[in-house]
Amino acid sequence: MSETGSHNDMAEPEEHLPATHGAHGTEAAVPGDPFANPGHPEHEFRRQDIDEKAAKHSERVVAGLFTLSMLGTLAFITSFVIFPVDKYIYVFPLGHVSALNFSLGLSLAVALIGIGAGAVHWARTLMSDEEMPDDRHRADADDELRANIEAQWVQGAKESAFGRRKLIRTTMLGALTLVPLSAVVILRDMGPLPQDKLRHTAWAKGKALINPNTNKPLRPEDIPVGSLTFAQPEGLNEEDEDFQQQIAKAALMVVRLKPEDIKDKKELDWSHQGIVAFSKICTHVGCPVSLYEQQTHHVLCPCHQSTFDLSDGARVIFGPAGHRLPQLRISVNGEGNLVAMSDFEVPVGPAFWERG
Amino acid sequence: MSTSTETSTTTRRGPKHPGQRVAEWTDSRVGLYKLGKSNLRKIFPDHWSFMLGEVCLYSFTILILTGVYLTLFFHPSMNEVVYNGPYAPLQGVRMSDAYASTMHISFEVRGGLLIRQIHHWSALIFIAGMIVHMMRVFFTGAFRKPRELNWLFGWTLLFIGMFEGFTGYSLPDDLLSGTGVRFTEGAILSTPIIGTYLSMFLFGGEFPGHNFVPIFYSAHILLLPGIMAALLVTHLILVFYHKHTQFPGAGKTEKNVVGMPFFPIYTAKAGGFFFLVFGVIAAIAAIATINPIWTMGPYRPDQVSTGAQPDWYMGFSEGLIRVMPGWEINAWGHTLVLGVFIPLMIFPLVLAAIAVYPFIESWVTGDKGEHHLLDRPRNRPVRTGFGVAWLTLYFTLLIGGGNDLWATHFHLSIETITWSVRVGFFVLPTLAYFATKRICLGLQRRDRDKVLHGRETGIIKRLPHGEFIEVHEPLDQEQLHVLTAHPQPQPLEIGPEVDENGVERKVNPVTKVRARLSRNFYGEHSQIPKPTVEEYDEITSGHGHH
Numbered sequence: 001m002s003e004t005g006s007h008n009d010m011a012e013p014e015e016h017l018p019a020t021h022g023a024h025g026t027e028a029a030v031p032g033d034p035f036a037n038p039g040h041p042e043h044e045f046r047r048q049d050i051d052e053k054a055a056k057h058s059e060r061v062v063a064g065l066f067t068l069s070m071l072g073t074l075a076f077i078t079s080f081v082i083f084p085v086d087k088y089i090y091v092f093p094l095g096h097v098s099a100l101n102f103s104l105g106l107s108l109a110v111a112l113i114g115i116g117a118g119a120v121h122w123a124r125t126l127m128s129d130e131e132m133p134d135d136r137h138r139a140d141a142d143d144e145l146r147a148n149i150e151a152q153w154v155q156g157a158k159e160s161a162f163g164r165r166k167l168i169r170t171t172m173l174g175a176l177t178l179v180p181l182s183a184v185v186i187l188r189d190m191g192p193l194p195q196d197k198l199r200h201t202a203w204a205k206g207k208a209l210i211n212p213n214t215n216k217p218l219r220p221e222d223i224p225v226g227s228l229t230f231a232q233p234e235g236l237n238e239e240d241e242d243f244q245q246q247i248a249k250a251a252l253m254v255v256r257l258k259p260e261d262i263k264d265k266k267e268l269d270w271s272h273q274g275i276v277a278f279s280k281i282c283t284h285v286g287c288p289v290s291l292y293e294q295q296t297h298h299v300l301c302p303c304h305q306s307t308f309d310l311s312d313g314a315r316v317i318f319g320p321a322g323h324r325l326p327q328l329r330i331s332v333n334g335e336g337n338l339v340a341m342s343d344f345e346v347p348v349g350p351a352f353w354e355r356g
Numbered sequence: 357m358s359t360s361t362e363t364s365t366t367t368r369r370g371p372k373h374p375g376q377r378v379a380e381w382t383d384s385r386v387g388l389y390k391l392g393k394s395n396l397r398k399i400f401p402d403h404w405s406f407m408l409g410e411v412c413l414y415s416f417t418i419l420i421l422t423g424v425y426l427t428l429f430f431h432p433s434m435n436e437v438v439y440n441g442p443y444a445p446l447q448g449v450r451m452s453d454a455y456a457s458t459m460h461i462s463f464e465v466r467g468g469l470l471i472r473q474i475h476h477w478s479a480l481i482f483i484a485g486m487i488v489h490m491m492r493v494f495f496t497g498a499f500r501k502p503r504e505l506n507w508l509f510g511w512t513l514l515f516i517g518m519f520e521g522f523t524g525y526s527l528p529d530d531l532l533s534g535t536g537v538r539f540t541e542g543a544i545l546s547t548p549i550i551g552t553y554l555s556m557f558l559f560g561g562e563f564p565g566h567n568f569v570p571i572f573y574s575a576h577i578l579l580l581p582g583i584m585a586a587l588l589v590t591h592l593i594l595v596f597y598h599k600h601t602q603f604p605g606a607g608k609t610e611k612n613v614v615g616m617p618f619f620p621i622y623t624a625k626a627g628g629f630f631f632l633v634f635g636v637i638a639a640i641a642a643i644a645t646i647n648p649i650w651t652m653g654p655y656r657p658d659q660v661s662t663g664a665q666p667d668w669y670m671g672f673s674e675g676l677i678r679v680m681p682g683w684e685i686n687a688w689g690h691t692l693v694l695g696v697f698i699p700l701m702i703f704p705l706v707l708a709a710i711a712v713y714p715f716i717e718s719w720v721t722g723d724k725g726e727h728h729l730l731d732r733p734r735n736r737p738v739r740t741g742f743g744v745a746w747l748t749l750y751f752t753l754l755i756g757g758g759n760d761l762w763a764t765h766f767h768l769s770i771e772t773i774t775w776s777v778r779v780g781f782f783v784l785p786t787l788a789y790f791a792t793k794r795i796c797l798g799l800q801r802r803d804r805d806k807v808l809h810g811r812e813t814g815i816i817k818r819l820p821h822g823e824f825i826e827v828h829e830p831l832d833q834e835q836l837h838v839l840t841a842h843p844q845p846q847p848l849e850i851g852p853e854v855d856e857n858g859v860e861r862k863v864n865p866v867t868k869v870r871a872r873l874s875r876n877f878y879g880e881h882s883q884i885p886k887p888t889v890e891e892y893d894e895i896t897s898g899h900g901h902h
């Protein structure tokens with residue numbers, strides 16, 4: 001295309017035009033193939049290779065970096081000794097930080113970076129930077145080696161008598177496949193069988209709803225309309241050995257709605273004067289649900305944003321949960337405390353294969 | 357063969373350097389010199405992207421070093437204690453010994469908090485490094501023969517590394533990580549038939565039990581790092597054995613490797629880089645808090661905080677679990693929890709898709725040769741398009757994993773974000789694939805134009821007869837070579853369906869699929885033909901116009 005004429009004319013330097021061939025390193029043009037590999041380029045020397053003063057300067061820089069590293073280590077040890085573990089200082093723009101963490105970390109950083117920068121600078125400025133080629137060799141065996149291996153294998157196989165003795169083969173296979181079963185079987189006691197554990201919680205008929213903050217039973221007059229509170233079954237103690245396992249199923253969420261706002265009939269039946277109790281354990285994968293919207297009666301699980309409508313049987317209205325929160329039927333007992341009428345009707349928490 | 361009366365010193369003059377004596381002592385016991393023969397001056401090529409794998413190696417080493425330190429102070433026990441340490445807000449609170457010992461490390465062991473921070477930050481960088489390194493290898497085609505196995509080992513390191521991180525950050529038994537463990541238990545429960553059994557066995561009974569911290573500890577400090585160390589050593593041995601790949605350039609061919617020797621250049625550069633990575637991580641640990649478990653409190657299954665997120669590398673599985681609709685199939689007394697089980701299954705499949713792609717590509721191309729020169733991504737539009745599509749899927753899910761934070765920080769509707777990710781899961785990777793492929797083809801066209809017409813200089817020249825033209829600078833030999841060095845395979849041919857007697861040939865349906873894919877990869881819509889020498893000569897000789 002060359003609208004500027006043939007390339008030979010470019011030999012005369014026109015002031016503002018860029019250079020032509022050979023600008024970026026050598027080209028050994030292969031006649032007939034303009035795309036051929038031009039071959040290994042000529043070595044370009046660094047300043048340090050030809051100027052001893054520059055090399056000496058680089059040497060001092062490397063030495064300086066290594067020295068800086070040593071100072072960093074000294075600073076690390078000093079910080080460790082002089083700062084108490086509970087000292088806090090204000091560092092702009094980080095704010096209040098642990099003096100020890102800040103000083104140990106930065107001095108360690110200086111100590112390490114000093115070594116790294118020194119080594120890299122030494123390699124790049126003073127070590128030989130001559131690029132050289134090395135041949136690659138095929139990864140696999142050549143014909144001679146392959147024949148050799150095949151011969152060794154055939155000889156060894158013949159000597160093993162494996163091929164001739166069919167009985168050995170089958171029974172060996174049997175023995176080797178069977179023996180790993182012992183490893184599987186011996187893991188049996190890692191845990192109990194599920195049986196019906198997931199179907200029952202600590203709730204039962206007559207058990208009072210206990211406020212976990214006060215350890216006192218909840219009474220209707222303590223719960224205003226629009227509020228959210230939590231409850232656990234009477235008899236559960238934080239110091240019990242299985243407390244965590246029990247609360248993981250029995251944690252309860254108690255809200256009070258105006259009875260006329262409750263849309264689901266069964267929910268209304270199971271409530272007491274608009275006070276409804278639902279399992280706090282999300283039916284998605286088990287996080288505690290707790291973000292209650294007072295006006296909409298929606299409750300959101302903070303993990304994956306499953307949203308349940310507590311005015312409509314806690315059905316799922318958004319998010320990845322698969323079914324509604326189980327409700328606990330409640331009433332008041334003779335002393336005026338809120339009590340459960342039975343355990344949950346369905347298993348709480350995430351769904352599982354045998355759930356039904 | 358030397359006898360007992362002869363020693364090798366009789367052939368040398370002068371006293372030996374102590375280092376040399378140690379080397380010779382070792383050599384006569386383990387054959388060290390044979391190992392050194394091919395490796396001491398082994399050539400490694402130079403490119404910044406080759407340092408990504410080093411970042412992974414060094415952060416893994418830092419994890420081992422800081423991890424050992426932490427094992428000296430951490431108590432992997434779920435026995436409950438009452439806190440009476442210096443952190444006032446938690447005094448008197450019941451917590452597991454695991455949590456209490458982590459508090460002890462953070463507030464009473466001098467330097468303990470720093471080591472915790474370095475350990476956690478290194479883990480985040482390790483996994484990020486592995487993904488970036490994996491994508492570099494992917495986009496440059498460095499996974500091709502003979503490196504397919506190394507690709508698989510590397511992928512396995514990434515996969516196991518994610519679980520190594522998960523078990524690690526769950527050890528302190530704090531409220532946030534415990535919530536993550538609860539999620540894991542719920543996901544295990546969703547497994548059909550065996551879910552409840554798996555859950556009971558892993559937790560030693562009902563959740564949370566007293567088992568999972570010790571079990572995670574054993575996996576985290578012994579089982580998983582053991583496997584990873586073995587894989588890592590194999591991974592490095594293979595890199596040494598195959599020699600590193602290199603980009604095309606002057607003097608570089610498929611049959612050589614051009615660069616600088618391991619000793620002393622790369623010993624210094626790579627060794628120095630370890631210290632640089634370690635130092636930078638230490639600086640980050642000094643100024644940026646990570647995993648402040650004291651603000652979260654100990655784990656209780658009935659408590660949670662908002663803004664709950666796993667560590668970043670679990671973010672894409674978090675996205676899957678959040679956007680999947682809650683489908684459950686209830687039949688014959690059993691429940692198939694598709695809403696949780698499908699994300700559980702897709703999570704490894706997303707990763708597996710990138711793992712198997714190299715094998716699909718080699719099947720489609722039928723290419724059985726060794727490759728040591730790297731591809732420029734633009735010259736492999738289908739592969740590059742697939743890689744970008746995969747990354748798009750990954751990041752779409754990552755956004756889904758933080759849908760609540762996007763909503764609260766940017767005042768957006770969470771329902772909109774969730775639906776966008778649901779749709780984007782399918783649409784965005786597809787769009788990304790096609791857009792990327794077109795961009796690659798455009799870049800190929802530009803390369804072709806550059807070869808044939810030279811580089812546009814932006815300098816306008818007015819010719820004597822008044823016409824304005826832009827001056828093009830011809831490329832030099834090396835540039836011409838680099839822009840035309842890539843091989844351009846042709847699609848596989850099945851051959852005529854009907855032979856000369858009119859008899860139909862039976863073609864295996866698998867072969868037909870392979871041929872169609874091959875057309876997709878290498879047909880005329882998927883690569884721009886390289887300029888030929890004839891075209892180049894014709895244009896540069898000045899005959900004809902444009």
